[in-house]
Amino acid sequence: MSTRPPHLAQRLLKSFLRDDLYEEVLGDLDEKFLAVAPLGAFRAKVRYWYEVFHYIRPFALKKTRSLHINPYPMWRSYFKIGWRNLLKNRTTSLINIFGLSVGLISCLLIALYVQHEASFDTFQPNASRIVRVIMEYGFNGSPDTQRGNFTSTKVAPVFARTFPEVEYSIRMNEADMIVQHNGNSFKEAHFLFADSSFFNIFDYHLLQGNPKEALNGPRKLLLTASAAKRYFGYESPLNKILIVGSREIPYEVTGVIADYPTNSQIRFDFLASFSSLGANQEETYFEANYTTYLLLRRSDQFGALQEKITSFMKKEMVGSGATINFLLEPFAQIHLHSPYPGFVPNTNITYLYILVAVALLILAIVCFTYINLSTARSMERAREVGIRKVVGAARPQLFAQFIGESFLLFLISVFISIAGAWAAIPFFNDLTGQHFQAQDLHTPFFLLFTIVLILVVSLLAGSFPAMILSGFQPARVLKGIFKNTASAKWLQQSLMVFQFTISVFLIAATLTIQNQLHYIQHKNLGYDRAHVLSLPLNSKVNKQLPLLKQLFKSNTDVIQVSGCVSSPVSIGGGYNMRTPTMSKDAQISVIATPVDEGYVGATGLQLIAGSDLTEQDMKDVADDNPKRVYHFILNESAVRQLGWSVPDAVGKTLDMGERIGFVKGVVKDFHFQSLREAIRPVVLFTENQGYGQILVKISGHNMPAAISFIQKTWKNLLPSVPFEYQFLDDHYLQMYQAEMQLGVVMSLFSAIAILLACLGLLGLSAYSMQQRTKEIGIRKIMGASSWRIVQLLSNQFIRLVALSILIGCPLAYWIMERWLSGFAYRVGVSGWVFATAATACLTVTLFTVGVQGMRAAVSNPVDSLKAE
Amino acid sequence: MRISSTIKNLMIETRLGEFEEVILLLAGILGESAYAFRIAEEFQGQTKRSVSIGAVHSTLTRLEDKGFLKSEMGKSTAERGGRRKRIYTLTAYGKKALAAAREFRQSLWDQYPGFAVRIVAG
Numbered sequence: 001m002s003t004r005p006p007h008l009a010q011r012l013l014k015s016f017l018r019d020d021l022y023e024e025v026l027g028d029l030d031e032k033f034l035a036v037a038p039l040g041a042f043r044a045k046v047r048y049w050y051e052v053f054h055y056i057r058p059f060a061l062k063k064t065r066s067l068h069i070n071p072y073p074m075w076r077s078y079f080k081i082g083w084r085n086l087l088k089n090r091t092t093s094l095i096n097i098f099g100l101s102v103g104l105i106s107c108l109l110i111a112l113y114v115q116h117e118a119s120f121d122t123f124q125p126n127a128s129r130i131v132r133v134i135m136e137y138g139f140n141g142s143p144d145t146q147r148g149n150f151t152s153t154k155v156a157p158v159f160a161r162t163f164p165e166v167e168y169s170i171r172m173n174e175a176d177m178i179v180q181h182n183g184n185s186f187k188e189a190h191f192l193f194a195d196s197s198f199f200n201i202f203d204y205h206l207l208q209g210n211p212k213e214a215l216n217g218p219r220k221l222l223l224t225a226s227a228a229k230r231y232f233g234y235e236s237p238l239n240k241i242l243i244v245g246s247r248e249i250p251y252e253v254t255g256v257i258a259d260y261p262t263n264s265q266i267r268f269d270f271l272a273s274f275s276s277l278g279a280n281q282e283e284t285y286f287e288a289n290y291t292t293y294l295l296l297r298r299s300d301q302f303g304a305l306q307e308k309i310t311s312f313m314k315k316e317m318v319g320s321g322a323t324i325n326f327l328l329e330p331f332a333q334i335h336l337h338s339p340y341p342g343f344v345p346n347t348n349i350t351y352l353y354i355l356v357a358v359a360l361l362i363l364a365i366v367c368f369t370y371i372n373l374s375t376a377r378s379m380e381r382a383r384e385v386g387i388r389k390v391v392g393a394a395r396p397q398l399f400a401q402f403i404g405e406s407f408l409l410f411l412i413s414v415f416i417s418i419a420g421a422w423a424a425i426p427f428f429n430d431l432t433g434q435h436f437q438a439q440d441l442h443t444p445f446f447l448l449f450t451i452v453l454i455l456v457v458s459l460l461a462g463s464f465p466a467m468i469l470s471g472f473q474p475a476r477v478l479k480g481i482f483k484n485t486a487s488a489k490w491l492q493q494s495l496m497v498f499q500f501t502i503s504v505f506l507i508a509a510t511l512t513i514q515n516q517l518h519y520i521q522h523k524n525l526g527y528d529r530a531h532v533l534s535l536p537l538n539s540k541v542n543k544q545l546p547l548l549k550q551l552f553k554s555n556t557d558v559i560q561v562s563g564c565v566s567s568p569v570s571i572g573g574g575y576n577m578r579t580p581t582m583s584k585d586a587q588i589s590v591i592a593t594p595v596d597e598g599y600v601g602a603t604g605l606q607l608i609a610g611s612d613l614t615e616q617d618m619k620d621v622a623d624d625n626p627k628r629v630y631h632f633i634l635n636e637s638a639v640r641q642l643g644w645s646v647p648d649a650v651g652k653t654l655d656m657g658e659r660i661g662f663v664k665g666v667v668k669d670f671h672f673q674s675l676r677e678a679i680r681p682v683v684l685f686t687e688n689q690g691y692g693q694i695l696v697k698i699s700g701h702n703m704p705a706a707i708s709f710i711q712k713t714w715k716n717l718l719p720s721v722p723f724e725y726q727f728l729d730d731h732y733l734q735m736y737q738a739e740m741q742l743g744v745v746m747s748l749f750s751a752i753a754i755l756l757a758c759l760g761l762l763g764l765s766a767y768s769m770q771q772r773t774k775e776i777g778i779r780k781i782m783g784a785s786s787w788r789i790v791q792l793l794s795n796q797f798i799r800l801v802a803l804s805i806l807i808g809c810p811l812a813y814w815i816m817e818r819w820l821s822g823f824a825y826r827v828g829v830s831g832w833v834f835a836t837a838a839t840a841c842l843t844v845t846l847f848t849v850g851v852q853g854m855r856a857a858v859s860n861p862v863d864s865l866k867a868e
Numbered sequence: 869m870r871i872s873s874t875i876k877n878l879m880i881e882t883r884l885g886e887f888e889e890v891i892l893l894l895a896g897i898l899g900e901s902a903y904a905f906r907i908a909e910e911f912q913g914q915t916k917r918s919v920s921i922g923a924v925h926s927t928l929t930r931l932e933d934k935g936f937l938k939s940e941m942g943k944s945t946a947e948r949g950g951r952r953k954r955i956y957t958l959t960a961y962g963k964k965a966l967a968a969a970r971e972f973r974q975s976l977w978d979q980y981p982g983f984a985v986r987i988v989a990g
Contacts, residue, residue, distance in 0.1 A: 021925075024903070024941070024951070024952065024953060024954040025904075025921075025925070026949075026951055027905075027949070027951030027952065027953060028921050028953075029905075029921065030949060031905045031948055032908075032921060035909070051922060054920035054921070054922035054923060055921075055922040055925070056922075057922055057926045059925075059926050060922065060925070
């Protein structure tokens with residue numbers, strides 16, 4: 001390092017320091033620098049900067065000259081000239097305003113969405129101290145572990161007792177509940193059970209009731225203000241009784257909670273005391289069905305507590321035959337970063353990044369169009385600049401004038417885009433499944449964002465043309481030998497290449513996403529999800545199940561009925577199993593789910609060995625049967641993992657967590673989880689209880705009649721349970737909601753991007769034609785054909801677009817490969833995607849340029865040549 | 869002295885602040901070598917408080933405006949790249965102001981009971 005004072009600091013000092021002080025101050029600072037230098041050159045330099053900044057004081061600053069000139073008439077003149085220019089170049093102005101508005105609308109809406117998602121849970125004052133507990137479990141003898149956002153009832157009290165870091169702990173459980181009031185019953189999807197520590201951990205404002213007692217005891221219930229209004233109108237709900245659930249238990253309303261922001265991972269309309277669940281009070285880490293949150297005393301105790309928990313759990317699980325550990329997740333990061341949702345679906349942070357990137361790309365396209373068009377047009381203003389300079393305009397003044405003109409244009413676009421964003425909100429809500437309102441655009445944050453956005457964009461896009469324009473040399477300009485500079489042309493061309501690279505990339509990316517979505521929707525999953533209805537069950541319906549199945553089957557359109565825990569769309573539930581030939585402690589962990597004899601028939605699973613389950617098999621596991629024998633249906637992967645071959649497997653003995661029985665059949669592998677996951681071993685086993693849904697397979701011929709028959713039957717048999725159903729198809733697609741949204745959003749924005757890029761091309765080519773009218777006239781006189789002239793004119797643009805394709809395609813390939821690698825079952829990035837993107841861009845270019853070229857080529861050369 | 873500062877003088881507060889008093893004293897102590905950098909160094913050495921040259925310079929200018937100091941550019945020397953220093957000297961008015969400040973303080977000390985009676989509080 002040199003031991004000379006930093007040059008930049010000296011220049012800074014010189015820029016603001018009064019000239020008459022310069023010598024003495026510089027001398028003083030030099031001495032200071034030398035005095036500190038022995039302590040190290042870096043320290044000396046830092047000190048030098050520090051001293052320079054401390055000279056920014058009123059006494060030392062240069063006096064600004066005040067000229068006492070009234071600038072107002074000049075501003076008025078600038079404004080008038082700017083306005084006239086807008087009107088004169090109507091096409092360019094319209095292209096710019098339209099492009100800017102569309103770009104800004106896209107940005108505003110994306111910002112709205114991103115801000116909403118990023119602000120999740122920030123309104124909780126304790127957010128930094130709350131953690132969620134994730135359970136990680138595996139069985140001895142098996143290397144794989146599973147994780148999930150569920151824990152047993154034991155975790156919260158034990159952790160609060162054992163670890164001093166935990167101030168409060170809470171268990172929660174969300175359920176669908178039927179709520180009855182005055183003889184009417186309603187299904188409530190957001191019914192949350194929570195411990196009484198709820199109000200110690202989370203910040204919810206109580207309109208009525210006492211937070212200390214509201215959840216303190218069984219059968220107590222709080223409502224949100226809007227839920228209260230639905231049930232009680234303007235009456236006070238306090239101490240009223242609501243009948244809850246299929247067992248019709250009366251709950252006392254103990255409070256009303258003010259409606260809370262929608263950007264919350266904890267969502268409820270009803271909040272009931274956890275003790276009313278009568279949940280398993282046994283001290284076990286199994287039976288994990290609840291969400292546990294902890295409030296730490298200090299936010300920095302996170303890591304220490306995690307270590308303590310890990311060693312604590314090792315001790316707890318000794319000799320239990322399983323390993324369970326609990327992992328902590330910071331509350332504020334769950335919505336964007338956790339693979340496990342809160343009480344609302346999570347948003348993947350990557351998805352937000354993609355959106356922001358798309359917004360920036362669109363903004364870049366718009367800015368580049370503006371820069372291109374204004375620099376191209378700068379020739380027209382050259383003479384004006386020359387005259388202004390001759391009359392005495394200084395460069396900063398001209399710079400201000402031109403950047404002011406940009407502001408004018410951008411200001412117009414801002415008003416249009418704010419109005420446009422208002423109008424587009426309902427459409428945007430459909431697209432993203434959110435509930436934004438026009439008011440969300442008027443928050444202080446958003447106004448600030450809009451202002452900053454517009455300032456940045458107009459400075460970025462406006463300063464370059466302004467710099468070029470204000471830099472013209474009057475003598476050269478006025479002599480009339482002035483040409484667009486080579487560097488400006490180079491800039492225009494590279495910006496255009498950039499725009500089309502973005503377009504090619506977005507088109508290819510969109511097509512690949514759509515390909516994958518198409519693949520997901522049409523892949524043969526190993527089961528048939530068409531025309532299958534899924535009806536949710538609860539314990540009350542479970543009792544009536546045999547009768548219900550019988551009644552449903554009496555209709556000829558109903559092909560098969562099955563009670564089960566999960567449909568083949570999504571099977572979860574870890575079990576451990578072993579065969580008699582395995583060593584005593586060895587276990588294999590599998591995913592398994594209880595089914596009945598109709599399951600294989602209703603879902604169209606393909607049996608490749610053995611036979612289907614029968615009613616007799618179900619009787620073998622009936623509650624009143626003292627010698628229960630289970631029957632299993634395995635998939636191919638499970639057979640492989642057990643080391644058997646498919647035909648041999650049938651009839652073998654299996655022991656799955658105390659359920660002993662025989663393999664009845666083997667089905668072909670099927671996708672029972674998202675296509676992001678590889679197929680794993682799965683076991684279907686006979687069991688009569690605890691079903692969560694009925695699957696009804698109907699023929700596709702007479703669907704409305706079949707559905708209304710099912711509904712009527714249900715209503716007759718179970719008048720108090722609301723009838724609801726979902727097609728398995730829809731359930732399947734819900735798993736890919738994020739991808740679907742991505743697909744729609746990407747299609748929309750890539751369409752916008754290519755539209756904007758074309759607008760820029762249109763403006764630029766129109767201008768270039770206009771510049772070359774004389775040349776074209778002479779060429780025609782010399783005998784060039786119209787075709788040849790169109791060719792000549794389009795050539796340069798085609799070359800640029802071809803270059804963009806060369807850059808854009810590998811880029812798209814690389815990024816889309818990375819996106820696709822998140823799926824275990826996926827399409828490749830195929831060549832025709834790039835072919836389509838390239839063809840689209842070239843066609844659009846040819847069309848845009850060609851139409852204008854034709855116009856120039858067929859015009860009469862006399863017209864362009866006679867006027868001088 | 870510039871005209872503007874003479875005019876400003878009419879409106880300027882002539883009492884000394886604590887920092888001003890110290891700077892003025894230091895300027896008097898350093899004599900021939902009283903310029904901004906040296907005064908700042910001396911200030912740090914004597915008070916163990918860090919100060920920027922800019923702050924000292926600003927105070928010196930203010931004291932000059934008040935008429936307590938006058939200044940002159942020194943001779944060009946080989947050190948600091950031949951750049952000249954601005955040397956500050958106390959004016960008679962400045963000396964008077966220092967003396968007045970000291971007297972005022974002394975009179976306050978004289979009235980302070982702890983000194984007169986020397987009672988040690990338990």
